[in-house]
Amino acid sequence: MKNFLLSGATMTVVAAVDVLSGNPVLVGDIVGIAGHDAVTGQEVVVHFVGVYENLPKVSAQAWTVGVSIYWDAVAAKLTTAAAAGANKLVGHAAAVADNPSATGSVRLSS
Secondary structure, three states: OOOOOOOOOEEEEEOOOOEOOOOEEEEOOEEEEEOOOEOOOOEEEEEOOOEEEEEEEOOOOOEOOOOEEEEEOOOOEEEOOOHHHOOEEEEEEOOOEOOOOOEEEEEEOO
16 A cells, blocks of 8 residues: 555654653653653654553552543543543553552553
8 A cells, every 4th residue: 555654553753741661651632652761852652552561550549450541641640530531541451450559551542
């Protein structure tokens, strides 16, 4: 197909804020995982497919497998709260996460 550009599993974008490898990154209205550290204005490869563990979450929430997970950019944590659309859908919990716990596993939905 002559108009195919890329699979979309990853994209290189300019970091709007400093990002750390393995942490969520907001790109417009979608959230992916940073492939490496980058400072604001530097290019970063963002992954939009897969299951990722040890992602920062709201500690006071318990997650069940399959529950919708959102990115709270203000708190810089994953949450089960959509906040009336203010938080962006990231995907779904890929494993149980206890309350309290600082991290969780997520299957990305792009």
